[in-house]
Amino acid sequence: MDMGKTSQSEQGKERMEGSAAVRFQPGREVLAGITTFLTMAYIIFVNPNILSKAGMDQNALIAVTCLVTAIACILTGLIANAPIAMAPGMGLNAFFAYTLVLGSEGKVTWQTALGVVFLSGLFFLVLTLVGLRRRLVEAIPSSLIAAISVGIGLFITFIGLQNLGLIVNSEATLVQAAPLNKTILIGLAGLLVMVGLELLKVPGSLLVGIAFSTILAVFWDPAIQRPSEWISLNTNVMDVAFQLDIRSAVKWGMFSSIFTLMFIDLFDSVGTLLAVAPQADMVRKDGSIRSLDRLLALDAFATMFGAVLGTSTTTSYIESAAGIEQGGRTGWTAVVTGLLFLLSTPFWPLVGIVPPYATAPALIMVGLFMMKNVSNIDFSDIRHALPSFIIIVMIALSYSISTGLAFGFISYTLIQILTGKIGSIKFAMWIITLLSIVYFIV
Numbered sequence: 282m283d284m285g286k287t288s289q290s291e292q293g294k295e296r297m298e299g300s301a302a303v304r305f306q307p308g309r310e311v312l313a314g315i316t317t318f319l320t321m322a323y324i325i326f327v328n329p330n331i332l333s334k335a336g337m338d339q340n341a342l343i344a345v346t347c348l349v350t351a352i353a354c355i356l357t358g359l360i361a362n363a364p365i366a367m368a369p370g371m372g373l374n375a376f377f378a379y380t381l382v383l384g385s386e387g388k389v390t391w392q393t394a395l396g397v398v399f400l401s402g403l404f405f406l407v408l409t410l411v412g413l414r415r416r417l418v419e420a421i422p423s424s425l426i427a428a429i430s431v432g433i434g435l436f437i438t439f440i441g442l443q444n445l446g447l448i449v450n451s452e453a454t455l456v457q458a459a460p461l462n463k464t465i466l467i468g469l470a471g472l473l474v475m476v477g478l479e480l481l482k483v484p485g486s487l488l489v490g491i492a493f494s495t496i497l498a499v500f501w502d503p504a505i506q507r508p509s510e511w512i513s514l515n516t517n518v519m520d521v522a523f524q525l526d527i528r529s530a531v532k533w534g535m536f537s538s539i540f541t542l543m544f545i546d547l548f549d550s551v552g553t554l555l556a557v558a559p560q561a562d563m564v565r566k567d568g569s570i571r572s573l574d575r576l577l578a579l580d581a582f583a584t585m586f587g588a589v590l591g592t593s594t595t596t597s598y599i600e601s602a603a604g605i606e607q608g609g610r611t612g613w614t615a616v617v618t619g620l621l622f623l624l625s626t627p628f629w630p631l632v633g634i635v636p637p638y639a640t641a642p643a644l645i646m647v648g649l650f651m652m653k654n655v656s657n658i659d660f661s662d663i664r665h666a667l668p669s670f671i672i673i674v675m676i677a678l679s680y681s682i683s684t685g686l687a688f689g690f691i692s693y694t695l696i697q698i699l700t701g702k703i704g705s706i707k708f709a710m711w712i713i714t715l716l717s718i719v720y721f722i723v
Contacts, residue, residue, distance in 0.1 A: 313609025314617025
């Protein structure tokens with residue numbers, strides 16, 4: 282099956298463009314894959330913890346999270362030849378558990394919710410196969426694309442600072458800096474190692490920094506304890522796998538939830554791909570993204586596959602930027618990441634040794650690297666500067682990529698109309714604006 286509906290000659294052209302753009306370096310691809318894995322390994326624990334609130338078996342969810350992430354990453358690497366990792370999305374899983382299931386006060390079971398996820402992925406796949414998703418992406422102005430990267434960079438930095446423990450909640454100001462403690466200092470030590478190695482142009486700087494902080498944590502943080510067992514096979518995926526109820530999901534009252542999931546996934550995946558593509562050398566000379574059709578189709582397929590196995594919407598992960606900054610340029614980065622998740626299925630107690638504050642510096646460094654795209658925003662033209670600014674601010678402050686994009690796209694269209702430039706708006710951009718409005722309504 283040709284997932285991007287491209288001809289054989291077009292596929293060959295993409296492969297040649299990809300090979301011409303980057304030179305395959307096995308060592309760096311492996312380091313990049315390991316780095317991506319470490320920066321997103323938290324989902325092995327966070328995703329099951331959130332979904333279990335909906336009544337699903339947590340041990341089964343651990344194995345399913347590893348399996349779905351592994352297969353999605355490996356397929357992305359082999360089919361799209363891109364260093365992009367895919368996994369059950371944060372935020373999307375919260376919508377699944379707290380809004381779709383718990384918010385319905387028992388009216389929607391987790392089995393029906395899985396059916397909703399499957400249908401959202403199916404509709405997403407149809408949009409991709411007819412070429413609509415690609416046209417939507419290519420209609421976004423270059424300044425807004427750069428703003429997406431910068432906004433996500435700030436978002437990642439904010440997440441990193443939270444994971445580090447340096448930024449905490451405040452009733453008075455929402456957020457504030459926390460006093461320095463042992464774990465923060467351990468994380469900052471890893472950050473200094475990363476910065477020093479980056480200055481020396483040493484490959485694997487992010488990975489070394491994570492390892493350095495983890496070693497310090499094992500010796501100096503009493504909360505880090507060796508697990509009672511290194512391997513755990515006490516999981517039964519059948520407790521959640523193949524339990525989706527599509528028949529109950531095909532009801533008029535469920536369509537708003539189906540389209541909400543589809544829109545959130547649309548903005549999250551598109552935002553991630555637009556943000557990391559320049560760093561991954563995936564942008565052609567004409568500005569289009571290499572293997573975009575296949576990446577979008579894989580995103581939709583992974584969502585459907587994940588629903589069958591028993592997890593919420595699967596999407597492209599912005600943590601891929603950590604591996605890309607570590608040198609990942611080909612699909613082997615994603616394959617390595619996938620294999621590590623596959624190996625983690627029985628070894629999840631071992632993975633748990635790496636604390637969040639050890640991987641936090643890597644996210645901060647990725648945010649720093651992504652900020653360089655701010656120079657590609659045309660701040661001299663208010664028609665591009667304002668929506669770009671809104672995207673940057675709202676992604677970070679709303680703690681949501683999709684919300685930030687929706688605000689930015691709507692503001693872009695409005696300002697073009699108000700300044701008499703309605704003719705400059707591409708047809709696909711009108712569709713994006715309409716989807717953004719629907720995103721807030723549903």
